[in-house]
Amino acid sequence: MRNVQTVAANTFREAVRDRVLYNLVFFALLMMGAAILVGQISIGIERDVIVSLGLTAISVIGIFIAIFLGVALVSREMDKRTLYALLAKPVKRWEFLLGKFFGLVMTLTVNTAAMAAGLYIALWSVNHALLKSDTYVLVAVYLILLKLALIVALALLFSCFTTPFLAILFTAGMYVAGLLAGDLRTVHGVELDPGTLRLMRGISYLLPNFENFNVMGAVVHGRGVSAAIAWQATLYAILYIAIVLMGAAVVFSRRNLK
Amino acid sequence: MTQGAIEIENLSKEYPYGFLNLKKKMSLEGLTMRVEDGEVFGFLGPNGAGKSTTIKLLMRLIFPSAGTARILGKSIDDVSMHGSIGYLPEQPYFYDYLTAHEMLDYFARFHGLTANDRSARVAVMLKKVGLDTAKKIQLRKYSKGMLQRVGLAQAILHDPQVVVLDEPMSGLDPLGRREVRDIILELKREGRTVLFSTHVLSDAEMLCDRVGVIVGGKLRGMGAPGELLDMKAQGMEILFELSGVPGNLPLLTKATRTGERYRAQLPETELYEALDALKAASARILLVTQIKPTLEEYFMHLVEADRAQASAVEVSGK
Numbered sequence: 001m002r003n004v005q006t007v008a009a010n011t012f013r014e015a016v017r018d019r020v021l022y023n024l025v026f027f028a029l030l031m032m033g034a035a036i037l038v039g040q041i042s043i044g045i046e047r048d049v050i051v052s053l054g055l056t057a058i059s060v061i062g063i064f065i066a067i068f069l070g071v072a073l074v075s076r077e078m079d080k081r082t083l084y085a086l087l088a089k090p091v092k093r094w095e096f097l098l099g100k101f102f103g104l105v106m107t108l109t110v111n112t113a114a115m116a117a118g119l120y121i122a123l124w125s126v127n128h129a130l131l132k133s134d135t136y137v138l139v140a141v142y143l144i145l146l147k148l149a150l151i152v153a154l155a156l157l158f159s160c161f162t163t164p165f166l167a168i169l170f171t172a173g174m175y176v177a178g179l180l181a182g183d184l185r186t187v188h189g190v191e192l193d194p195g196t197l198r199l200m201r202g203i204s205y206l207l208p209n210f211e212n213f214n215v216m217g218a219v220v221h222g223r224g225v226s227a228a229i230a231w232q233a234t235l236y237a238i239l240y241i242a243i244v245l246m247g248a249a250v251v252f253s254r255r256n257l258k
Numbered sequence: 259m260t261q262g263a264i265e266i267e268n269l270s271k272e273y274p275y276g277f278l279n280l281k282k283k284m285s286l287e288g289l290t291m292r293v294e295d296g297e298v299f300g301f302l303g304p305n306g307a308g309k310s311t312t313i314k315l316l317m318r319l320i321f322p323s324a325g326t327a328r329i330l331g332k333s334i335d336d337v338s339m340h341g342s343i344g345y346l347p348e349q350p351y352f353y354d355y356l357t358a359h360e361m362l363d364y365f366a367r368f369h370g371l372t373a374n375d376r377s378a379r380v381a382v383m384l385k386k387v388g389l390d391t392a393k394k395i396q397l398r399k400y401s402k403g404m405l406q407r408v409g410l411a412q413a414i415l416h417d418p419q420v421v422v423l424d425e426p427m428s429g430l431d432p433l434g435r436r437e438v439r440d441i442i443l444e445l446k447r448e449g450r451t452v453l454f455s456t457h458v459l460s461d462a463e464m465l466c467d468r469v470g471v472i473v474g475g476k477l478r479g480m481g482a483p484g485e486l487l488d489m490k491a492q493g494m495e496i497l498f499e500l501s502g503v504p505g506n507l508p509l510l511t512k513a514t515r516t517g518e519r520y521r522a523q524l525p526e527t528e529l530y531e532a533l534d535a536l537k538a539a540s541a542r543i544l545l546v547t548q549i550k551p552t553l554e555e556y557f558m559h560l561v562e563a564d565r566a567q568a569s570a571v572e573v574s575g576k
Contacts, residue, residue: 006367017355080351088317088345089368256320
């Protein structure tokens with residue numbers, strides 16, 4: 001695991017030096033603007049608006065970073081040929097991939113944690129206090145992070161066998177399809193033969209179900225999130241990520257570099 | 259038979275191309291060669307000849323269509339083998355957000371060096387390649403020559419037994435080339451095996467114990483530069499001085515004159531007769547030497563033969 005750690009630490013350093021964390025400035029400005037504006041235009045639902053806006057921003061910014069940096073993790077190393085010297089060291093290809101994955105997840109964790117802190121500051125500035133229901137925001141942020149880790153794994157897989165442009169399209173497509181995975185299981189009002197319904201159900205189980213990580217509705221309205229949901233989502237993410245990374249490792253282990 | 263440092267057997271690589279990758283292009287065809295322990299081996303060939311393909315196959319950056327190779331007795335599939343080899347890629351690119359010191363420290367970590375060892379090795383390497391004063395500058399600000407030198411440093415950082423350098427002189431000014439040559443010679447003195455590819459034939463002549471010439475994906479010649487060129491000896495050359503008025507020496511018709519010195523080229527069969535005539539004319543013989551083609555001429559001869567063969571195949575195909 002030493003090699004994985006080394007690659008991960010360098011990936012994190014790369015993200016920091018490439019000013020990836022500058023997006024936090026945008027998030028901070030958004031939160032400050034929202035806190036000022038919300039106080040003026042909404043009465044009684046300031047907290048809900050801030051939580052909703054904050055979690056959406058954390059998710060959207062994270063998704064952009066996960067897809068674009070996730071695809072660039074391997075493809076940029078191949079394009080720039082920085083990988084050549086590294087793979088000539090006693091490093092297995094799967095160690096490199098795993099290091100890249102954990103490095104970006106580490107970056108996203110720091111980024112998401114900083115944004116969550118910004119969200120709490122905005123909440124405090126609106127209510128001048130933090131409520132018990134605000135603690136559920138942390139659960140929502142944690143589940144967003146799991147979702148982002150899964151997106152990184154998918155981006156990594158696609159970038160192992162196709163061009164960066166197609167990998168971005170495939171990852172974004174999988175994300176959208178994954179959001180609709182639940183709907184595929186419960187198609188109503190459409191006349192379909194049983195074979196098609198079975199096929200759709202089968203596909204829905206293969207797709208990553210991103211709805212498993214969405215508790216925003218409950219958290220925005222101050223409702224709690226059960227520990228079972230969090231555990232279930234965690235196990236689902238770990239299993240799915242493991243399978244996707246194994247696939248990526250198999251593809252990458254036989255990939256001819258340019 | 260003792261074990262060679264690098265042993266390549268029937269190594270081939272074909273690349274798919276065209277619509278749906280249905281066509282195949284042979285980039286390397288049945289390469290069999292051996293680099294002995296402790297020797298400096300030069301891999302020569304024009305662009306696209308298969309030099310970099312061979313090196314990338316050895317480094318496991320690409321995978322062979324057929325054949326095997328071993329380095330220090332271990333299959334190239336064995337990743338642990340990389341602990342004993344150093345590699346400089348062609349036109350090396352490194353993480354440009356790192357400083358030279360950080361980059362070397364990063365690579366040293368993969369060799370399991372302790373923090374103290376890493377620090378010491380990195381300092382030694384930076385000094386060796388003349389970058390100790392630029393160690394805190396990010397690599398994005400480095401010139402091509404500086405990148406080449408830091409690339410060399412990462413290749414030899416862990417004290418490897420075998421060093422593989424892909425075009426190490428590429429992009430370097432004469433001073434930089436001299437420094438790389440010195441490093442290669444130092445590696446040789448230390449008993450390491452060096453395999454390097456190059457276009458610069460004079461460097462190969464100067465540095466290599468043996469060279470291999472690869473053209474069109476096939477190995478066309480291999481041996482000590484002297485041996486390869488001896489096979490193509492083109493006659494003899496005599497340098498002599500004549501004081502006074504030159505007589506009726508037949509050799510003078512073949513000679514060029516610079517002051518009192520004459521330089522004449524003649525077939526080897528006529529050498530002794532010419533020497534007798536010079537002695538009789540009281541000439542002062544300064545030098546008698548074999549006329550050998552340069553490695554460049556030998557190399558060009560192989561390239562032209564390959565091109566002629568390729569066009570003959572094309573014509574017969576039509």
